[in-house]
Amino acid sequence: MSAATSSVELPTWLASGYALVLLLVAYGIDLLARRAHTANDQHQTRGFVYHEDHDAWLCPEDQWLWPQSFDPENRLMRYRGSPSVCNSCPVKDSCTSTDDGRELGRPVDAWPSSESARFHRGIACAVHVLAVVFPVVTTFTVEHWASQVILLSTALLVTIGGLPLWSHLRNSPVAPEGVLFRSLDENLQEREQVVQTLRRRRTTYASDRRSDADAPGAPVDLVLGQTRYASQRREAQENA
Incomplete structure (x- = not known):
């Protein structure tokens, strides 16, 4: 046994060690990528809470974002708040710059689900x-049988050790039911149509353009069914 061990060439140990290091590097790349994607998702949904029983997001102002469509290319479920609610929200400027409501995405498949993942x-x-x-x-460059056995054993060990990296090939993608399938381009086009519709609905009256607000017949603010936001309730409690 000692004779067989002593006859193992140096390239055998170098190749075996290098293979094990590469296996660790492969897992390190996957781990760092997963952490980066997780951190990005948490940043995008900061302050929002997903409720699985409703399949909806609850924003910091206690307003709901409901599912709108499913993107089959990016394997992403898209959720959006009501434009009328988001546009009148007191914290809209720090939440979204669009007029069609705040939108969030949620991957429906396990990692890796997105194209970048x-x-x-x-x-x-x-x-x-x-x-x-x-x-x-390297087995073709060594001469002793012991070296070849070690190299082939290392290759087999590395193959088995890296099988979890190929798990995404075995996973069956989730196919959501009862939702509208819409690609990213179609989603952007639909959001633009929503904005255009909201702009057309904004009617301007002559009384709104009068400089004298106290003129006879001037409009009187009447609020019916006003949406209550969490920040407004907190402000009211602080002033009480």
Whole structure:
């Protein structure tokens, strides 16, 4: 046994160690990419709480964002608040710059679900392939059978160790039922139509253009069914 061990060439240990390092690098790439995507999703939905029982998001102002459509290309469910509610929200300027309501997205598949996530997973899988190929190729450069056994065993070990990186090939994508399928371009076009519709509904009256607000027949503010926002309730409680 000692004779077989002593006859193992140096390239065998170098190739085996390099393969194991590449396997760790592949997992490191996937882990860092997952953390980056998770941090980005948390930043996009900061202050919003997803309620699975309603399949809707609740914003910091206690208003709901309901599902609008499903993007089959990006595997993303899109949620949007009511334009009339969002446009009159006291914190709209710090929430969204659009007039068609705040929109959020939620991946429906497990990681990696988005196109960018699959790109980073692909890089990790490519590194894993190199980790397997490197010791296999090295077997053709060594002469002793012990070296070849070690290299092939390392290749087998690295292959098994990297199988979880290929799990996305086995996962069946989720197909939501009862929702409208709409691509990103179609979603942007629909949002633009919503904005145009809201602008056409804004009617201007002669009394609104009068400089003298106390003129006879001047409009009187009448609020019916006003939406209550969380920030307004907190302000009322502080002033009480």
